[in-house]
Amino acid sequence: MSNYALRVPDFLMKTARSIAKKERTSVNQLFVTAIAEKLSALQTADLLQEKAALALEEDYFNVLAQVSSQEPLAQDKKDV
Incomplete structure (x- = not known):
């Protein structure tokens, strides 16, 4: 470990201490978790961009063509 x-x-430290106390963890653990979450999000975004760059528009439309044109079930409809 490094x-x-x-x-x-100061304002971040104050907030971190408050949240760490509420979560019953150390400030160090809170920081490590926050860093890990941010790094994971950045890596995921990079991975998705790489995969999107390999995607073919024709494949996208082929998949869409397979989707049923039926109305969604009542429980699947979004309440507006």
């Missing part, structure tokens, strides 16, 4: 000295603005 160490990294992190300078955190």
Whole structure:
């Protein structure tokens, strides 16, 4: 495990302490979890962009053509 000295603005530290206390965890664990979540989100976005770049418009329309033109079931309709 590595160490990294992190300078955190006072308002963020105050919020982090408050949330860590509420979640019954350490500020360190809160920061590690937040960093892991952000890195995961960035990697997922990159992966989706890579996959989208490989997609063919023709395949997209072929899949859409297979979708039924029936009305959705009542329980599947969005209440407006």
